Amino acid sequence: MFTGIIKETGMISSIVEAGSSLQLWVRSPLSTKLKIDQSVSHDGICLTVDDLSEDAHRLTVVKETIDRTNIKHRVPGDLLNLETSATPTTLLDGHIVQGHVDDTAKVISIENLDGSWYFWFSLPASGQLLVVNKGSIAINGVSLTIAKLMADQFSVAIIPYTFENTGFNRLKVNEKVNLEYDVIGKYVARMIGERKLIAGM
Structure with missing residues (x-):
């Protein structure tokens, strides 16, 4: 983890x-x-x-x-x-990330706001029910908060420290990134799906 x-x-x-x-x-x-x-x-x-x-x-x-x-x-x-990997004494400053990539997404645009950056990414259909506005997502292993959410794309806001100390400063438009959705959201979605399946039997 x-x-x-x-x-x-x-x-x-x-x-x-x-x-x-x-x-x-x-x-x-x-x-x-x-x-x-x-x-x-x-x-x-x-x-x-x-x-x-x-x-x-x-x-x-x-x-x-x-x-x-x-x-x-x-x-x-x-x-x-x-x-x-995290240990029992590791501070959970981000969120729980398993290292199991769910999807890849494309960088749609990068907006320099003179002190921060907005990165927009495509959102695969398989992940559209697994993300929420202001929820957590891991992009290339970085724990981030979804800033804006649309049907098929989303954005994150990047602070200077993250930009300078991760691969975000090298990302380019159309480049592919790894996505891992919040594991809690994935379990909830699975449980709801199972209940609907059972109810429909």
């Missing part, structure tokens, strides 16, 4: 195909603090460290994750948001 509070970033140094999987080496100041078999969020994707070097760590990304996330669009030199 994660909280969506990004404290480090890492740069992809290499990507190698390994059968249907991808092996990524990521260079980061965080790498020296990691251990093999540790779970780390990379742009909101929970991945396991399977090798270490002096200043980098390696990940193996399986086909299911490649198909579901934006990792297939990544190239060496790209920056990833990194977060180690």
